[in-house]
Amino acid sequence: MASIARRPDGKWRARYRDDDGKQHAKHFDRKGDAQKWLNEVTAAVVTGTYVDPNAGRLTLRDFYLEWKTRQVWAPTTLRAMDTAIRCCTFADTDLAKLRRSHVEQWVKTMTATLAASTIRTRVNNVRSVLRAAIRDRIIATDPSEAVTLPRQRRTEHAMRIPTPEQVGQVLTAAEDWFAPFVALAAFAGLRIGEASAVQVRDIDFLRRTLHVQRQVQNGPTGVEVSAPKYGSERKVYLPDALVTLLAQHIERVGVHGDDGWLFPGVPTSPRNMRRAFDRTCERVGLDLIPHDLRHFYASGLIAAGCDVVTVQRALGHAKATTTLNTYGHLWPTAEDRTRVAAADLMSTALDARGDQLGTAEG
Template sequence: MAKAWIVDRWQRIDPDTGRKTKSPQQGRGSRWRVDWYEDKADGTKALRSRSFKVKSGIGSAEEFVTSIDNSMRAGIYSSPEDSRRKFRLVADEFLQSKKSIKDSYRYRLERDLKTWVNPKWGGRAIGSITRHEIESWVNDLQTGTAPFDYTRGNVSLSPDGLSASSIKGIVVLTGSIFKYAMRHNWTTANPVDGVDRPKATKKPMVILGHAEVERLAASAKQLTEDQTDRALVLTLGYVGLRINEALALQVGKVDLDARRATIMQTWSQGATRYLGTPKSGKARTVSLPGFLVAELRPLVEGQPPDAFVFRAARGGDIHESNWRGRVWAKAVTLAGLESKKPTPHDLRHAAASMMIASGADVKVVQLQLGHARATETLDVYAHLWPDHLDVVSDAVELARAAALRASEPPTDRGQARAKT
């Protein structure tokens, strides 16, 4: 591919004398023009041009020639037409390229793109967005001043600043779209690279004890007079299921005699609510405590295999958000746990802490909770295992004493025995 070159539009070369003469264009429009040849997909070359008001300095013809030459040598050249592609169109192609992601994850990407990303960048040329603009946008997301597109009915909701975890998801999505554009040579840089994001502050883990879980279960039943709500709380607090895994559990996947349940599906939210695979993407078998068998038996006996274990009063499935408002929030108050503000997911933490306190190793806890890797379990619950620091330091002290005794000279050891 040929290099770019600069043309003075206000001068022309006399074909007879070879001398520079004034062009009829002198004084009209930008004086400097950069020309270069671009390789096309069909193997031909196309002459490209771009005009500039100044020859040297920032935003000049010479600066553009340098950038064109460098991008050609590095193999990252992008056509001006490509760099002028609208961000919204590139984002749509990026989403279409994602063939193997779960529907719930796709829904989240589409939601963030519609609500936060496109309102800011959708109409911009993909190659015109700068890192400084991205940094300013991240700050606006944090302060709640970023543009957005979110309405409920006819009322537009103005959000407060987003959480650090929400900002992370939005910024990562934006960076992925730029990476997709770079792979297709539609832009030469990813302005998201290296942009600082606010650090997430980890919410203190709420861990309930046996008595607190029991109070919650009793309160749930007192509120609704339904064994289903009591059994659901106990299942979450002692088995460690995610709430939508528990609500998707079917009678045919429970073996009360063997005290086992097979977790094969979960409720997920896409464009609509649907039954999908668990978070890890794999089915797992979990153990049920003996006392829970008696709690679950009335819910499964006489029911068809495809019936949900935890059913609404009129039959059918229970919707998590409805159950939170109808039962959970009121049960927390009735149980006197308002100060701790537990969520249904905190019952999963309670189950993990009870397993660990009872001597379960990390692999057992991993399998019961359905973590993809044991390292994930340790990342979340390492602080709950006994540290055994005194055992280690005592063993080191004993080893030191033995080594020092062995290193004493023979005469010293004899004298020591004689004195004894």
């Protein structure tokens, strides 16, 4: 319900009531301006973009603190979201007053100390809060939309894939207790938290499979055990040599704790496993990180002719697009397949030609 009335002072007062019955009013010098404002409000209501003009007085931080209580998040997601809001320079600004310039200045500030990938993650986390505010009709538009972010290196240039010889060096240099970690990362593609969380009951020696069903992470109060990343619980098919290595490790080194953890610590800290990996690489003069071994595994599957879905499932990616975005440059292109096919044709033709020449000379 809306109306326009002239006040004793000559101004025009436009009024309307929202869906909750709350009255809103605004004064104008001209009746036409009052009617235009009411038309805009009516259009917003009809199109579903109406926002209570008083709702945006809530700050970004206050909205986030209330909104996050309703979210179903893993502990790591909660920590990442808290970090993004904590470092956000406009967290205490009213949502209605947020402008694109606020976000641009925040991004500019972060470029002095953070990597491009970290900046992108934090902006995306804050953007998810802003979009939740839009869905709740707290604000009408997202001030972070289309803000320019620092460029990241192309995946194919940033990715380091060790050679088989380098992986062999690391595995040889690893201490007896640590060698299975290197092998699980390089020949089963496990992430550092997944490999650190393996228990003996996860290994099916008869079927040569490993059930990835948990991960360990460094939390604010110590080591935390949780389910793998979304979509990452899976069965990995192990090569015979890896099954043998794991069996020998259990026989010679043993397992730890009542649950049969493969590595000491019950459970061990990924931070400690990273330190052990760094020491191992130092002994052979290599500059690698554990995730490089996961890339080694993925590249080997692709080189062997595995399709995208097979690699996705082996790595525990939630979506095939994640696999393609990360490793798409490793798959043969149409040009590569054409070149190989043409080479086969030429080889066959040359072999036939040689046979004909040999027969003629005979």
